[in-house]
Amino acid sequence: MLTVTTITLLVVMAMALSRAFVGPTVFDRILAANVFGTKTVLLIAVVGFLFGRPEFLDIALVYALINFIGVVGMLRLIEYLEEDKQSTEDGR
Amino acid sequence: MSPLEIISAVLLAIGSFLVLSGAIGLLRFPDVYSRMHAAGITDTLGAVAILLGLMFLAGWTLVLAKLIMILLFLLLTGPTASHTLGKAAWKSGLQPLTDGREPAGDSGKGAE
Amino acid sequence: MSVLFSHYNYWVVIVLMMIGFYIVIAQGNLVKKLIGLNIFQTSVFILYISAGKVSGGTAPILADGITLYSNPLPHVLILTAIVVGIATTALGLSLIIRIRDTYGSVEEQDVRAAEGNRKQESC
Amino acid sequence: MELLLDISLLSMLVATAIGIAVSRDLLAAVMLSSIYGLLSANFFVTMDAVDVAFTEASVGAGISPLLMFATLAIVGRFERYPHQRALPALLLVVLTGAMLILATLDIPAFGDPNAPAQTHVAPRFINESGTEIGIPNMVTSVLASYRGFDTFGEVTVVFAAVVGVLALLGSSLPAAGRKLPDTLLQASNHRILRIVSKILVAPIMLFALYVQFHGDYGPGGGFQAGVIFAAAIIIYTMLFGLEAAMKVINVTVLRVLAAFGVLLYGSVGLVAMLNGKNFLDYDALAADPVHGQHYGIIVIELGVGITVAAVMMLIYFAFAGRLIDRSHKS
Numbered sequence: 001m002l003t004v005t006t007i008t009l010l011v012v013m014a015m016a017l018s019r020a021f022v023g024p025t026v027f028d029r030i031l032a033a034n035v036f037g038t039k040t041v042l043l044i045a046v047v048g049f050l051f052g053r054p055e056f057l058d059i060a061l062v063y064a065l066i067n068f069i070g071v072v073g074m075l076r077l078i079e080y081l082e083e084d085k086q087s088t089e090d091g092r
Numbered sequence: 093m094s095p096l097e098i099i100s101a102v103l104l105a106i107g108s109f110l111v112l113s114g115a116i117g118l119l120r121f122p123d124v125y126s127r128m129h130a131a132g133i134t135d136t137l138g139a140v141a142i143l144l145g146l147m148f149l150a151g152w153t154l155v156l157a158k159l160i161m162i163l164l165f166l167l168l169t170g171p172t173a174s175h176t177l178g179k180a181a182w183k184s185g186l187q188p189l190t191d192g193r194e195p196a197g198d199s200g201k202g203a204e
Numbered sequence: 205m206s207v208l209f210s211h212y213n214y215w216v217v218i219v220l221m222m223i224g225f226y227i228v229i230a231q232g233n234l235v236k237k238l239i240g241l242n243i244f245q246t247s248v249f250i251l252y253i254s255a256g257k258v259s260g261g262t263a264p265i266l267a268d269g270i271t272l273y274s275n276p277l278p279h280v281l282i283l284t285a286i287v288v289g290i291a292t293t294a295l296g297l298s299l300i301i302r303i304r305d306t307y308g309s310v311e312e313q314d315v316r317a318a319e320g321n322r323k324q325e326s327c
Numbered sequence: 328m329e330l331l332l333d334i335s336l337l338s339m340l341v342a343t344a345i346g347i348a349v350s351r352d353l354l355a356a357v358m359l360s361s362i363y364g365l366l367s368a369n370f371f372v373t374m375d376a377v378d379v380a381f382t383e384a385s386v387g388a389g390i391s392p393l394l395m396f397a398t399l400a401i402v403g404r405f406e407r408y409p410h411q412r413a414l415p416a417l418l419l420v421v422l423t424g425a426m427l428i429l430a431t432l433d434i435p436a437f438g439d440p441n442a443p444a445q446t447h448v449a450p451r452f453i454n455e456s457g458t459e460i461g462i463p464n465m466v467t468s469v470l471a472s473y474r475g476f477d478t479f480g481e482v483t484v485v486f487a488a489v490v491g492v493l494a495l496l497g498s499s500l501p502a503a504g505r506k507l508p509d510t511l512l513q514a515s516n517h518r519i520l521r522i523v524s525k526i527l528v529a530p531i532m533l534f535a536l537y538v539q540f541h542g543d544y545g546p547g548g549g550f551q552a553g554v555i556f557a558a559a560i561i562i563y564t565m566l567f568g569l570e571a572a573m574k575v576i577n578v579t580v581l582r583v584l585a586a587f588g589v590l591l592y593g594s595v596g597l598v599a600m601l602n603g604k605n606f607l608d609y610d611a612l613a614a615d616p617v618h619g620q621h622y623g624i625i626v627i628e629l630g631v632g633i634t635v636a637a638v639m640m641l642i643y644f645a646f647a648g649r650l651i652d653r654s655h656k657s
Contacts, residue, residue: 001100001101001104001105001145002104003328004104004105004108005104005107005108005142005145006328006332007331008108008111008112009108009111010331010332010335010336011112011115012111012112012114012115013339014335014339015115015116015118015119016115016118017339017342017343017362018119019118019119019127020346020355020358020359020362021342021346021359023355025124025181025186026354026355027124027128027177027180027181027184027186028124028127029354029355029358030177030358031118031124031127031128031131031177032118033358033361033362034131034135034173034174034177035114035115035118035131035135036362036365037365038135038139038166038170039111040365040366040368040369041139041162041166042107042111042138042139042142042143043369044369044372045142045143045146045159045162046142046146047332047372047373049146049149049150050328051262051329052262053262053263053267054146054149054150054155055154055155055545056263056372056377056545056546057155057158057159057162058158058381058538058541058545058546058547059368059372059377059380059381059384059546060158060162061158061161061162061165061534062381062384062385062551062555063365063368063384063388064162064165064166064169065165065389065531065534065555065558066365066384066385066388066389066558067169067365067388068169068172068173068527068562069389069393069558069561069562070361070388070389070392070393071173071176071177072173072176072520072524072562072565072566073392073393073396073565074358074396075176075177075180076396076565076566077354077396077397077399077400078180078184078354079180080400080650081354081399081400081404082184165527168523168526168527169523169527172519172520172523175519175520176517176519176520179517207432209330209437210436210437210438210439211431211432211434211436211437212333212334212337212437213333213337213437214431214434214437215428215431216337216338216340216341218424218427218428218431219341219344219424220340220341220344221424221427222420222421222423222424222427223341223344223345223347223348223420224344225420225423226348226416226417226420227347227348229412229416229419229420230410230412230413230416230417231348231406231410232406232408232410233353233406233407235353235357235395235398235399235402236353236356236406238395239347239356239357239360239395240347240348242360242387242391243344243347243360243363246363246364246367246387249367249371249379249383250337250340250367250370253370253371253374253376253379254374254437255442255444256374256376256444256449257374257375257437257438258438258439258440258445259437259438259439259440260438260440261375261440262375263375263376263377263546264375264453264464264465264466265377265463265464265465265466265544265545265546266456266457266463266464266465267463272440273375273453273465274374274375274376275444275445275449275453276449276452276453276465276466276469277444277448277449277452277469278376278444279376279378279379279466280466280469280470280474282376282379283378283379283382283466283470283550284470284477284478284481284550285481286379286382286383286386286387286550287382287386287481287485287550287554287635288481288484288485288488289386289387290386290387290390290391290394290639291484291485291488291489291638291642292488293391293394294394294488294489294492294642295488295491295492295495297394297395297397297398297646298491298492298495298496298645298646299495300398300402301398301401301402301495301496301646301649302495302496304401304402309407310402310403311406311407311408313408314407
């Protein structure tokens, strides 16, 4: 079952990646990146059990943390850029 | 197979199914909000199912504690991220697709 | 076929390295160049880590009942390289911000044009 | 299974890199580079390099995209010109790549236990470090003890980089007590995000301390712990504003701490010299050499952690200060 789950997660990662390529809006990309990050956390956890050394779950925890920080950072940046667009329309 | 392994296998199967269905939704749904709906819900529930499945494999060890910590963390951050994302998309003026006949995928173009 | 499986990692490393190289030489935006440099850098990391892998080995953390470990030396080299890499990336990004302050643009073309104008004026 | 994971992760890496290369929207490129960092960290886990994966996850997928986002907010989101010199560059790249691929045919096969890389220094580390250093994590013993001098150099480089960043951007870092116009930086309209982050900040710091002191036994150590600790402060800064963060953490203290970590590292070496051994030979620190190694590794990892955490926070504060400056001007 672990093998099946690993393969499923790999497939899901590939699908999320293609959504990140296609877009079309920036929110699609963020959503895809978020999904991708969660799947990475799960993959690390499952692979740890699959290879028989599950004590490295600290890494999965870091992934979860970094994923959250990344999403928050992206959203804040978009807010800055929107603010920019409103205050100076001739910016670009 | 011991009963614990069977429970874990069932949970892993449920988790895999949820995760996969969420990804299909992410790929196939027509606009940002419906994609968010597909991904946001299955993301958290699928993660919970898979991590629970792993917990039954881990037994009473430090690994179990770490799995619980990951689970708590995902339960806190996953819905928060989805909520914030939806809010940001709404605030940026992106309209949800209400008419099913528009071509898929291009609905959000105007807001970028 | 066996050559494919035994050298696949190295080929991917080269492909990644070349993509990074391409971004650095062909694309004018300085932020993009820095991203390209990061891709290049990561490809080197992957090369080192691949070279340290022993098939059938596990992570180099001593545990009972395990005899075959992967090589810890490349891990150490790359671990420190990653942290130094972020430090240099930060330095590069702050240079980009200063270039933007001075020239009003982060495109290589604009910067070169502005630089050319300045030289003509001083002549 | 290992092979399948390996190949699929690497293929996704290549796809992501190509996506970055063709994208003209820099925001998308940086987002993809964050995914790229996660993917390569994932690959490192399958290659048994857990410590490297730890570092790459927190640095390559976390801090580096954050800094790039901050830069993009300052310099703008789109590339202005289409890609130039594409054809000659492509030709050059393909040529170089082909030559390099020819060269790889001489490299020993992947995973070969008899490759030169596996037979020279590594066996000594693997066989002896358990008795000589006495800690299970070989990466930590090689990093902090066998190659301690090298790591000292790296920490100095990190410190030098922050000096450079501060020299370039530091003037925009506002003095403490000055009223900052950073209403935008405070994200006051994200109530749920703010509450959840507030709950998370303390556990993240605790986790950083765990990583710092557990680095002898599992993946972790000063470099990773420093970055994670800084990440907690950075998320606080992102949601509550630079002013609030600088009330918590004084920038002057941070500057002193960044230097203090390097000095702590170096002074361990000096103490070893004063006890009549070589620089950074921790055997001299206690009567029992193995205990000495333990003390030495704990202290220098602490030095590394302090420096890295302070440096990451300083760099982020410098970038955030620049952001405020810019929004103030416009």
